[in-house]
Amino acid sequence: MENHDNSQNKRQKQNTEILTNDKDFLKKEPFNSNYILLQNENLSPQTKHDQKRIKYKIDVLEVIPPPQIAYSLAYTKTDGYAILGTLGNFSLVIGKAKSRKSFYINIAVSAALSKDYILERFRGCLKDDKNEVLYFDTEQGKYHVQKAVKRICTQIKQPEPKNLHVYYLRSLTPSERLEFIENEIYSNDKIGFVVIDGIKDLVTSINDEEQATNIASKLLKWTEQCNIHIVTVLHQNKSDTNARGHIGTELINKAETVLEVAKAESDNDISVVTPLQCRDIEPEVFAFEINEHGIPIIAENFEVRTETKNNKFDISDLENFKKYQLLTEVFSNGSSFSYSELVIQIGLAYKNQLKATIGNNRAKLLITDCKNNNWLLQEKPKAPYTLGEYIQAKQF
Numbered sequence: 303m304e305n306h307d308n309s310q311n312k313r314q315k316q317n318t319e320i321l322t323n324d325k326d327f328l329k330k331e332p333f334n335s336n337y338i339l340l341q342n343e344n345l346s347p348q349t350k351h352d353q354k355r356i357k358y359k360i361d362v363l364e365v366i367p368p369p370q371i372a373y374s375l376a377y378t379k380t381d382g383y384a385i386l387g388t389l390g391n392f393s394l395v396i397g398k399a400k401s402r403k404s405f406y407i408n409i410a411v412s413a414a415l416s417k418d419y420i421l422e423r424f425r426g427c428l429k430d431d432k433n434e435v436l437y438f439d440t441e442q443g444k445y446h447v448q449k450a451v452k453r454i455c456t457q458i459k460q461p462e463p464k465n466l467h468v469y470y471l472r473s474l475t476p477s478e479r480l481e482f483i484e485n486e487i488y489s490n491d492k493i494g495f496v497v498i499d500g501i502k503d504l505v506t507s508i509n510d511e512e513q514a515t516n517i518a519s520k521l522l523k524w525t526e527q528c529n530i531h532i533v534t535v536l537h538q539n540k541s542d543t544n545a546r547g548h549i550g551t552e553l554i555n556k557a558e559t560v561l562e563v564a565k566a567e568s569d570n571d572i573s574v575v576t577p578l579q580c581r582d583i584e585p586e587v588f589a590f591e592i593n594e595h596g597i598p599i600i601a602e603n604f605e606v607r608t609e610t611k612n613n614k615f616d617i618s619d620l621e622n623f624k625k626y627q628l629l630t631e632v633f634s635n636g637s638s639f640s641y642s643e644l645v646i647q648i649g650l651a652y653k654n655q656l657k658a659t660i661g662n663n664r665a666k667l668l669i670t671d672c673k674n675n676n677w678l679l680q681e682k683p684k685a686p687y688t689l690g691e692y693i694q695a696k697q698f
Contacts, residue, residue, distance in 0.1 A: 371427040372495055372531035373413045375585045378621060383425070384585030386410075386559055389432065389494060391581075392521045392532040394553050396545045397563035402573040403535050404450060405590065405598045406563050407497055410533055411437055412457040414495040415466055420457060421600045423588070432494030432529070437468040438483055440500030444470050456597055465492075471503075480504045480520070487524050494530055501534040501553065508547025518552040538562075554579065566608035572601045574608065606658045617664045618671050625668065626692045628652060629677055638686035644669060644678075 345353075369388035376383045387393045397403045413424040414435050420426075439447045447470040455461055469486070471479045483504070487493060498504070505513040525532055534553060537546050543562065545554055554560055560579040566572040572591050577584045589604035601607070605619065631651040632644070639647060645665045652660040660668070669687075672678040679690045 373426045376423045385582045387531040389529045389531050390525050391558035392525050393559040394557040395535045395561050396538050398538050401563045401565050403563045407499055408453050409598055412454050415463055416458045428494040434465040434492040436493055436496040438498050440471045440503035476504050476506050496530055496532040499535045501536050508549045511548050514549040514552040518556045568608050572604055603656045606656045617668050626677055633689040638688045640686055644687050
């Protein structure tokens with residue numbers, strides 16, 4: 303009995319020493335969050351749990367820096383930018399078939415690779431030690447995946463970017479794709495940005511709850527352990543705008559950002575990207591179209607071009623500099639105009655610049671808005687209107 307007690311006390315002492323050593327390790331700087339503490343199979347279950355407690359417990363006094371931004375989108379109506387993705391998290395892009403989701407991915411990857419703004423609004427923020435990009439396509443064949451890569455090369459003006467690694471996985475089984483992606487992610491410490499175009503092809507059934515949970519858990523594990531951002535792409539249901547299956551529900555619940563890509567109802571050449579869910583401040587709705595070279599470009603004045611009878615564009619939401627551009631064109635035809643003449647001239651300028659028509663009521667609303675900003679001047683009531691000065695807001 304005494305020997306048994308001594309043996310038990312000895313084991314407890316050994317476990318305590320191991321735990322103490324692990325605590326000392328955790329106090330060392332810098333702490334590597336990817337270090338796996340639980341490799342020693344000789345540890346008791348209680349000791350293993352104690353180690354987990356140390357690793358996962360939140361210390362309210364600890365100074366934790368915000369996650370590094372992976373890529374962002376500049377605002378058009380105010381200063382600053384919206385965060386589209388950060389390292390340590392994943393985002394989800396959803397849309398109907400042929401809504402140009404892959405063209406949006408073209409923009410995202412280009413931003414991640416480039417030091418410059420893409421389309422004057424998208425900006426990658428990866429540091430030099432995490433600036434490599436993995437791009438997995440599970441649906442398309444080799445020719446079309448290479449075609450997508452060539453678009454990216456054109457967009458960033460680099461014939462062969464060395465930090466871009468692209469793979470087409472269509473011929474693999476779901477489990478083989480999952481294994482291949484995981485191996486690639488863990489094989490390179492410089493990876494900072496990953497795209498999985500066709501996340502549903504990592505499971506055998508989009509409605510299998512266990513597989514959906516497993517994929518979401520994998521994404522959370524990869525992003526946290528490797529400090530990367532992953533952009534996933536998933537189709538919407540044919541009958542509604544929900545992401546497909548249990549995997550869609552699971553990914554939406556866990557994603558940092560969810561963006562919807564949809565063709566505009568009144569102009570199918572334009573794809574509108576709408577934020578559905580964001581952990582940070584939502585980005586503005588934006589739109590893109592494809593130019594004659596097959597490259598995505600910002601769709602200028604898309605709010606006006608895509609308005610419908612049931613969804614009229616609020617003229618007061620037009621960017622200030624565009625309002626003043628309309629006035630500049632109007633007053634290129636004369637130095638002053640009466641109110642009724644001004645309504646007609648604004649209608650003509652609007653159609654010329656924005657390729658859309660504006661009714662008299664909205665033209666009058668625009669005149670009032672411009673008067674309030676002192677861009678339209680009158681010496682006295684009912685006097686002719688003249689052009690005022692456009693003063694831009696100060697940049698801070």
